[in-house]
Amino acid sequence: MHLFSAMASLKVTLVGMLLLAVGSMLTYGGDTGFSVWVLILPMLLLAVNLASAIATNRKINRQPGLLLFHLSLLSLVIVIAVGRLAHLDAQVEIVVGQSFDPSHLVELQQGPWHVGDLNEISFLQGPYGISYEPGVQRGATASQIGLLDEKGQFSEEIIVGDDTPLIFGDYRLYTSFNKGYSVILEWLPNEGGSYTGSVNMPSFPLNDYRQKNEWTPPGSDTTIKFWLKLENEYNKDDYWTLSMANSSGVLVVTVDDMRVELEEGESLQFDDGQLKYNELTMWMGYTIFYDPTLRWLFFISTFGVLGLGWHLWSRADRLLGKNFDNETKRGVN
Amino acid sequence: MALAAELPWLWGSLLALALATGAAIWGMIPRYSGDGVLIEPPSTNRIESLVLWSLLLSIVLMTIAMGVRWDRVGNGPFVSLFELLMSQIWSLSIFYAVIYWRAPSLRGTSVIVFPALWVLGSWVLILDPVASFYPTTYYNNWKWAHVIFGKIFLGAALFGVGLAGIVLLRQTRFASVFSRMPSSEVLDHIAWRFMMLALIFDSLMLIAGAVWAQDAWGRYWQWDELETSSFLNWLYLGAIIHLRMTYRIPLPIGAWLVIGVFVFAFLTYFGAPYFSASAHKGVV
Numbered sequence: 001m002h003l004f005s006a007m008a009s010l011k012v013t014l015v016g017m018l019l020l021a022v023g024s025m026l027t028y029g030g031d032t033g034f035s036v037w038v039l040i041l042p043m044l045l046l047a048v049n050l051a052s053a054i055a056t057n058r059k060i061n062r063q064p065g066l067l068l069f070h071l072s073l074l075s076l077v078i079v080i081a082v083g084r085l086a087h088l089d090a091q092v093e094i095v096v097g098q099s100f101d102p103s104h105l106v107e108l109q110q111g112p113w114h115v116g117d118l119n120e121i122s123f124l125q126g127p128y129g130i131s132y133e134p135g136v137q138r139g140a141t142a143s144q145i146g147l148l149d150e151k152g153q154f155s156e157e158i159i160v161g162d163d164t165p166l167i168f169g170d171y172r173l174y175t176s177f178n179k180g181y182s183v184i185l186e187w188l189p190n191e192g193g194s195y196t197g198s199v200n201m202p203s204f205p206l207n208d209y210r211q212k213n214e215w216t217p218p219g220s221d222t223t224i225k226f227w228l229k230l231e232n233e234y235n236k237d238d239y240w241t242l243s244m245a246n247s248s249g250v251l252v253v254t255v256d257d258m259r260v261e262l263e264e265g266e267s268l269q270f271d272d273g274q275l276k277y278n279e280l281t282m283w284m285g286y287t288i289f290y291d292p293t294l295r296w297l298f299f300i301s302t303f304g305v306l307g308l309g310w311h312l313w314s315r316a317d318r319l320l321g322k323n324f325d326n327e328t329k330r331g332v333n
Numbered sequence: 334m335a336l337a338a339e340l341p342w343l344w345g346s347l348l349a350l351a352l353a354t355g356a357a358i359w360g361m362i363p364r365y366s367g368d369g370v371l372i373e374p375p376s377t378n379r380i381e382s383l384v385l386w387s388l389l390l391s392i393v394l395m396t397i398a399m400g401v402r403w404d405r406v407g408n409g410p411f412v413s414l415f416e417l418l419m420s421q422i423w424s425l426s427i428f429y430a431v432i433y434w435r436a437p438s439l440r441g442t443s444v445i446v447f448p449a450l451w452v453l454g455s456w457v458l459i460l461d462p463v464a465s466f467y468p469t470t471y472y473n474n475w476k477w478a479h480v481i482f483g484k485i486f487l488g489a490a491l492f493g494v495g496l497a498g499i500v501l502l503r504q505t506r507f508a509s510v511f512s513r514m515p516s517s518e519v520l521d522h523i524a525w526r527f528m529m530l531a532l533i534f535d536s537l538m539l540i541a542g543a544v545w546a547q548d549a550w551g552r553y554w555q556w557d558e559l560e561t562s563s564f565l566n567w568l569y570l571g572a573i574i575h576l577r578m579t580y581r582i583p584l585p586i587g588a589w590l591v592i593g594v595f596v597f598a599f600l601t602y603f604g605a606p607y608f609s610a611s612a613h614k615g616v617v
Contacts, residue, residue, distance in 0.1 A: 010579040017572040024565055029558050059578075137466040163473045163548045174551035287551045294553070298544065305536045312529050 008052035016046035047077045065311030072304025079300060083293035085113040088171075090288040094125040095182045095198045096244070096281045099148065105288065116290050121168045122148045126157065128284055129243035130179070136205055136236050141175045143284055170292040178285030179242075180204035180211075181228055183251055187217040189273040200283045201228050204242070220272050227252040228280070229261070244282055251277045337462040338405050342398035343419065346391045347454050350426070353387035354451065356380055357443035361510050381440055388430050395423040406464035411476065413465040414603070418457040420480075421487065421602075422450060428488025429495075439523070441514045442495030445502075449494055449595075470549035478541035486534035487602070489527045490595040496524035497588035504585055521584050524591045525577060531594060532570050539563060562601040570594055 006012070023038035051074055053060055060066050088110040094100060102118035126144030133139050141161030149155040160166045166173040180203045187195045195218050201211045211228040230249040234240040251262045253275070260268055262277040360380035399410055399419055410416035429446050432439065500517045502508070514520065542563070543553040554560060573590045576582065582590070 010575050013575050014572060014579065017568055017575070021565055021568050021572075024556075024561050024568070027556060028561050030556055133466060135466065138469075140469045162469045165548070165551065172547075172551065176551075289551050294547065297553070298540070301536070301540045301543075305533055305540065308529070308533050308536070312526070312533065315526070 004052050005056055007048055008056045009049070010053075012049045013046065013053070016042050016049055020046065043077055047074060050074045050077075063311060065307045065309070065314065068307025069304045069311065072300050072307060075300045076297065076304070079293045079296050082113070083291045083297065085111040086115065086290075086292055087111045088114050088116060088288065088290035091176070091178070091285060092173075092288060093178070093200055093283045093285050095184075095200070095283045096125050096127055098198070099124045099152075110290075114290070116170060116292070118171070121171055121173070121288075122152070123166065124148060124154065125284060127244050128161070128175075128179075128282065129241050129245075131239070131241050132205075132234075133239055134237050138177060143175050165289075166286070170290055170294075172289045173286045174289065176285045176287050177206070178203045180207070180283060181230070181247065181249075182281050182283040183226065183228065184278040184281055185215070186276040186278050187220070187273055188276065189217075189219055196278070198281070198283070199226060201226075203285070205234075217273060217275070220270070222255060222270055222272065224275065225254040227254070244280075247280065247282070249280060251280075253277075337402070339398040339402035339419075340462060342394050342401055343457070346394035346398055346422075347458070349387050349391035349394060350422075350447070350450065350454060353384045353391060353443075354447040356383045356387060357440075357447055360384065361441055361444050363510050381437065384440070384443060385430065385433055388426060388433065392423060392426050392430060395419060395426065399423060402462070408467040408471070411471055411480065412467055413463070414606075415457060415460040415462050417603075418453050418460070421484070422453050422457065424484035425450060425453075425488055425491050428485065429492060432492055438513075438515055439496070439520075441499060441511050442492065444510075445498030446491060446495040449491060470545075473545050473548050475541050475545035475548065479538055479545050482534045482538035482541055483602075486531050486538055487595070487598055489531035489534065490598050493524045493527045493531065493591040494595045496520045496527070497591040500524075500584050500588040517584050521587055524588070525574070528570060528574055528591060528594060532567070532574060535563075535567050535570060535598075539567060559601070559605045562605045566594070566597045566601050569597055 019042035020039065023034075023042050026032060026034045026038050027036070050070055054067065054070050054074065055061070060070050088108070090105040090108040090110075092100070092105050094104075100121050100123050102121070105118075124146035126146055128141065128143035130141045131139035142159050143161045145158050145160055145166055146154050147156040147158060158166075160173070161175045181201045182198045183201070184196065184198050187197075189195075197215075199213050199215050201207075201213055204211070208230075211230060212226065214223055214225045216223045228249050229252050230247070232247045232249065234246075240246070253260045253262055253268055255270070262268060264277060264279050267274050267276040357380075360377060399416070402416060402419070403409055406416075410420035429443075429450075433443065497520075499511050499514060500520050503511055503517055542560075546555075546560075547553040573594070576590070577587060
């Protein structure tokens with residue numbers, strides 16, 4: 001009990017806050033090399049201090065507003081921890097005309113308690129347009145999405161982008177700055193069959209002059225280098241729109257000393273097969289975010305502040321009410 | 334080069350603020366009789382009316398300046414430092430005008446608050462009123478909640494500076510200037526009430542900002558420079574409120590702690606974008 005009371009001390013609160021401030025400064029701006037524990041440990045200390053204070057400090061547990069505020073703070077720490085344990089963050093690139101495939105996720109980070117089912121996410125990427133302002137400043141993004149039903153059939157078209165994420169349960173997909181061109185290629189091996197796939201070029205217009213990638217066809221030892229020579233001129237000092245309607249270009253194919261320019265529909269014969277450049281299209285990069293506690297965080301934090309407001313309001317006559325000036329003349333208490 | 338349409342209105346607003354500032358200071362200058370006895374200024378009410386009406390005129394002119402700029406550049410005062418300073422002068426003036434009107438006994442705080450406003454007023458005068466790019470994420474409606482809560486927080490913090498400033502000036506040879514105001518204990522008490530108010534609106538600002546960030550950038554919190562600075566500001570505010578509850582703090586130290594809230598908020602709001610290449614990651 002003595003330890004319990006000691007942990008409830010306001011002095012412990014101050015020490016915890018100081019340690020948390022130091023931890024925040026050590027990690028200021030991110031990627032400083034300090035472990036995230038410089039934040040977690042002070043928060044744990046504050047959580048224990050807060051729980052003890054709520055249980056033992058009458059100034060807190062006898063005043064409903066303050067009690068609500070401090071309970072909310074404690075709940076926030078717990079819910080944030082649960083959220084981090086259950087979270088998922090990832091990136092995915094989806095080519096126009098193709099559907100979302102969970103196996104294509106990159107930069108995947110997820111907590112050990114992540115129980116979400118990525119198969120909940122089911123949609124077809126449609127064409128998109130992004131308006132740019134002078135100085136290549138990215139403006140509004142409008143990405144057409146075809147929602148699919150349980151059978152994988154198209155059911156509804158929606159537009160997402162900027163502040164409008166694509167939401168599936170607790171999964172939220174955000175369009176990102178990462179997007180660009182993609183070439184649809186078909187590989188026809190000499191022994192028969194065909195393989196169709198896409199090769200995504202680097203993000204555009206970020207890598208305007210580096211629209212290069214390479215690919216080794218299935219069953220082949222040849223690594224083919226591609227350069228997408230775009231013919232869509234845009235003026236960096238003017239307004240323009242990035243969309244397929246405004247895009248065209250030829251695909252420069254290079255293998256060793258051979259360099260060939262292919263238009264859409266053209267083919268190139270290799271020793272072990274034929275490469276066909278089917279079409280130029282685009283890909284969109286999405287940031288995937290999963291945290292089932294988002295709503296709870298909002299409601300808990302809002303109720304906490306309401307509690308603090310309630311506490312202050314009970315003394316508000318002297319702060320903002322009609323007797324404000326009289327009280328200040330007399331002296332408030 | 335053509336003059337930006339909002340500039341005459343801005344200058345008019347600052348001129349009116351200068352009149353309010355001058356009148357406020359003039360009204361507080363102690364008058365002595367021939368034998369050195371402090372006498373009550375004869376026209377206090379008229380001077381205070383002049384201060385209040387000048388301040389209101391300044392607010393009206395700043396409102397017009399902001400509206401004219403909004404019409405010229407096509408977006409509200411949310412992006413460039415020039416328009417952010419205008420917006421802050423405007424909202425802080427409104428917050429203080431309400432207090433000036435409601436609490437005549439605390440009007441002496443104007444000799445601290447107005448010069449503090451002039452830090453912003455002087456700054457805006459040397460900036461280029463050029464229009465800046467308006468990110469699409471700024472069309473989110475949560476921006477309004479975030480901004481309004483932030484303005485109330487900063488207003489409460491600024492008034493705290495006014496009260497704390499009087500407490501500190503009373504430690505100097507200017508003590509007699511504020512003899513008509515409530516005792517330092519009362520001012521200190523009110524200042525801490527406003528710190529509580531500041532804590533509430535700082536918290537609301539962070540909540541609204543987190544919702545906006547989730548919608549706009551796909552994460553509610555990322556410990557970027559501006560978020561971390563804001564959190565440290567909130568933590569500082571919470572810590573000094575607990576400190577005051579835990580210890581009997583001498584009035585001057587308490588006053589400096591209260592001033593620290595505004596200074597911290599000022600550095601966060603206007604400073605972080607200077608030492609951070611991307612104050613908010615993914616802002617554009």
